[in-house]
Amino acid sequence: MAPQLWHAASLALVALSAALPSQDANSTENRLARCVAQHAETNDADAFAIRVQIGEEALLATGHGRAAARSNRDAGEDTVFPAGELAHAWLATALLAKASSGDLDLEVRVQSLVPELVPKDSPVRVHDLLRHTSGLADYRDHAPERLLLQAPSYAEVMATLKDVAPVNPPGECVAECATDTLLLAAVVEAQYGAPADEALHRAIFGPLEMRSTGYQMTAVAREAGADEPASPAFLPDGLRSSAGDLALFSRGLVDRIVLDSAAVEELTQPVRLSDGTLSSTGMGVRLVELGDEPGHFLGGSSAVIAHFPAHDLVIAAIGEGDEPMLDELAWRVAQTVAAPPEVELRDLPLTEEEQAPYLGSYQIGCTTILIASDGARLVLDEVDRGKTLLLNQGEHVFLARDGSDVRLEFQLVGEQAESFALIRNGLRSTAQRLGRDG
Numbered sequence: 001m002a003p004q005l006w007h008a009a010s011l012a013l014v015a016l017s018a019a020l021p022s023q024d025a026n027s028t029e030n031r032l033a034r035c036v037a038q039h040a041e042t043n044d045a046d047a048f049a050i051r052v053q054i055g056e057e058a059l060l061a062t063g064h065g066r067a068a069a070r071s072n073r074d075a076g077e078d079t080v081f082p083a084g085e086l087a088h089a090w091l092a093t094a095l096l097a098k099a100s101s102g103d104l105d106l107e108v109r110v111q112s113l114v115p116e117l118v119p120k121d122s123p124v125r126v127h128d129l130l131r132h133t134s135g136l137a138d139y140r141d142h143a144p145e146r147l148l149l150q151a152p153s154y155a156e157v158m159a160t161l162k163d164v165a166p167v168n169p170p171g172e173c174v175a176e177c178a179t180d181t182l183l184l185a186a187v188v189e190a191q192y193g194a195p196a197d198e199a200l201h202r203a204i205f206g207p208l209e210m211r212s213t214g215y216q217m218t219a220v221a222r223e224a225g226a227d228e229p230a231s232p233a234f235l236p237d238g239l240r241s242s243a244g245d246l247a248l249f250s251r252g253l254v255d256r257i258v259l260d261s262a263a264v265e266e267l268t269q270p271v272r273l274s275d276g277t278l279s280s281t282g283m284g285v286r287l288v289e290l291g292d293e294p295g296h297f298l299g300g301s302s303a304v305i306a307h308f309p310a311h312d313l314v315i316a317a318i319g320e321g322d323e324p325m326l327d328e329l330a331w332r333v334a335q336t337v338a339a340p341p342e343v344e345l346r347d348l349p350l351t352e353e354e355q356a357p358y359l360g361s362y363q364i365g366c367t368t369i370l371i372a373s374d375g376a377r378l379v380l381d382e383v384d385r386g387k388t389l390l391l392n393q394g395e396h397v398f399l400a401r402d403g404s405d406v407r408l409e410f411q412l413v414g415e416q417a418e419s420f421a422l423i424r425n426g427l428r429s430t431a432q433r434l435g436r437d438g
Contacts, residue, residue, distance in 0.1 A: 048319025084236030089284035135168035185234035246316035288426030349376035
């Protein structure tokens with residue numbers, strides 16, 4: 001961490017620690033404050049804000065760093081930060097509202113709604129965009145950066161994919177793709193008869209009184225004059241919001257203000273893929289488990305909303321920096337508020353014969369991972385994360401030796417594991433065996 005960031009984090013830690021009443025150091029509020037202070041000290045977040053509440057009652061509302069560059073004001077729950085990571089979930093919410101009223105069929109092909117953007121033979125349907133199962137290539141890998149900085153039209157962005165084949169057939173796997181979000185915005189505009197940012201304000205931000213939330217990029221493009229495209233594409237980087245507003249959105253879903261019960265269930269239920277398996281995501285939503293209790297995460301590292309219905313717990317965090325890791329902070333906060341009982345870590349060595357049922361290649365969505373052997377222990381080998389040594393807990397359950405929140409639960413058919421559940425930071429994914437290579 002850079003010296004100036006380390007100094008700022010240390011000051012935040014001192015400030016938060018000083019605010020803790022010594023007579024009640026183990027209260028939930030104080031444990032939360034320590035959790036936030038530790039995150040500020042150990043992660044590369046220039047600034048962030050977080051609000052934690054049960055029902056309408058706030059347990060914590062605080063910030064780290066400055067509200068803006070060259071500002072002397074500390075960040076807080078009303079401080080505005082980039083919110084692009086929530087664009088997909090907000091656009092999905094706006095379209096589900098239309099579907100709930102009977103104005104939109106989610107099974108319809110996207111080409112019929114925005115024919116100028118999608119080839120006539122494209123099989124992609126609206127629900128594929130919503131679920132990130134379109135299989136389309138990501139325009140960020142093909143569009144020149146200078147184009148995206150010039151308030152391009154939807155057609156200009158999609159033209160960069162004209163000669164690029166889809167990565168997968170629709171419905172085969174979940175893969176986060178900016179093209180899905182771009183087309184989703186175009187469909188929103190077609191359904192609402194207004195630019196996507198105005199549609200979001202009409203459907204979500206206005207009714208929930210999210211006064212700190214808005215879209216800056218489109219407004220700049222419109223003021224630039226007639227030389228700009230008539231319909232500049234909605235690019236998520238233009239979204240801004242605050243921790244307080246993110247909490248309002250979560251409560252709006254809980255209280256069924258912006259969507260009815262059926263639409264909320266559609267938003268948050270697991271995606272069933274074409275091979276019949278269930279993904280660990282919904283429509284821009286990650287499904288997690290806290291002990292035996294389900295929860296939902298929207299967003300990512302820089303802007304995240306977490307909700308755990310069993311506790312009516314809402315965690316909203318937003319900030320900026322190279323790696324703010326606010327989704328990890330939200331997970332630790334959830335554990336602090338409603339942690340399941342700790343399980344004693346065991347290390348039961350396995351012989352080669354005992355390891356054999358688990359060894360082999362597995363697939364999660366479109367990603368292949370390997371279960372290998374390292375002496376008397378198994379190793380989880382992932383291309384994007386490297387190797388994790390596992391400790392056997394008995395009953396086909398393994399935990400990460402390094403203390404990270406990783407759990408594997410194998411399902412055996414006969415004498416061989418056919419699949420396993422990988423649970424990381426509460427996010428459950430199902431890995432299916434490839435072939436019979438035991």
